[in-house]
Amino acid sequence: MSLVWTTDAVPEGERLTYWRDALSRALVPMTVTARGDGPFSGRISSGRLGCLWISTVEADPQRASRTPAQIARAASDCVAVGVQTAGTATLLQDGRHARVGEGDLVVYDTSRPYALDYPGRFSTRVLHMPRRAVGLPEEDLRRVTGTALAGTEGAGALLVSFLTGLAASLPTCSPAVATRLAASVVDLFGTLVDERTTADAPAPADPHHPLVPRIRDHIDRHLADPGLSPASVAAAHHISVRYLHRLFEEEGVTVARLIRRLRLERCARDLTRRDPAAPTVSAVAQRWGFANPAHFSRVFRAAYGRSPRDWVRHGTVG
Known part of the structure; x- marks a missing residue:
């Protein structure tokens, strides 16, 4: 209106x-x-x-x-x-x-x-x-x-x-x-x-800096935490958010989008299970840090071209 x-x-x-x-x-x-x-x-x-x-x-x-x-x-x-x-x-x-x-x-x-x-x-x-x-x-x-x-x-x-x-x-x-x-x-x-x-931004930081693999490992280990964000990642490594983004410039993706991509990959993998006891779509989304089911469904469809439920029905892998 x-x-x-x-x-x-x-x-x-x-x-x-x-x-x-x-x-x-x-x-x-x-x-x-x-x-x-x-x-x-x-x-x-x-x-x-x-x-x-x-x-x-x-x-x-x-x-x-x-x-x-x-x-x-x-x-x-x-x-x-x-x-x-x-x-x-x-x-x-x-x-x-x-x-x-x-x-x-x-x-x-x-x-x-x-x-x-x-x-x-x-x-x-x-x-x-x-x-x-x-x-x-x-x-x-x-x-x-x-x-x-x-x-x-x-x-x-x-x-x-x-x-x-x-x-x-x-x-x-x-x-x-x-x-x-x-x-x-x-x-x-x-x-x-x-x-x-x-x-x-000033010149990019060295993408081979030893912090990069440590940050990636930190992100992988905390994907299930809904509070995982560029700010929390930077704070955990005692660096500014600005410097964090500089470290990842050559990745071609922002840290926030990297976190979302990795979460979606974990969700897509779990949703392909054929086990009758497999968790529901909502449970999978929550397991990997998506607190809002509607938001999860929207970003999943944007990334994979179909809804999470369609993904489950077709048993898509990849």
Whole structure:
């Protein structure tokens, strides 16, 4: 279902108050100051896509800021991506100033203060992703929040195109389709962050470093632990997550995706057993660290082209 807020029928003297309330409902509570002397106008349309929230905002010049007091009163642990579809903007967060032109993206964290300055009439598409759904190390997220990213190449171009299409199709998405599309958006964002952090990274560490086999052994021994993650692996070896990723750059896969791939391989192997006493699909998923059955089914199908139950029925090996 889509929700729409518009100042069209609001008396001129009450429009800014109405607009602040609309932004709080559609996005997060913010302080808004109009730029200009004329009557203010704006429109927001929003809708849910699985665990994500997508909004299109069109309005007159303004400055919107989220203060520590507002964060304390209404916490929001989300990562936001803004796609500038018309006009320009400046994002301020963590001491960074990101200037955004039409077609660019900005990334910011709603749990920390920020400000968005729009000097002219503008339109932007805003995606809010719960931090738990993003699943990226805090260190990597901090490298992209408060920055502008090109929306014309690589994963940025794909994300811009995808969000443009999704905003138009939100009202017609079934819950099942919305969940799958949301997972695709999160994966695209993860790829975008990977691109940015890799481009900013120093020279790769030695892939033959003695830590690499020790880390691989650690991952193999802890696959059943749902808490296994790049952060936990790095902490166990007294290194930063950043250095962990550098060690594995020549593997052609991030550590998080390596963990998921190895877990899926163990699950696929166990699901081929013909023994009548073989564990259920859910039990196999839990055995190898997948706490959420729906998530397991989704990533398994993406990797092997069929659902876990179809895999069992066909007795596929490999």
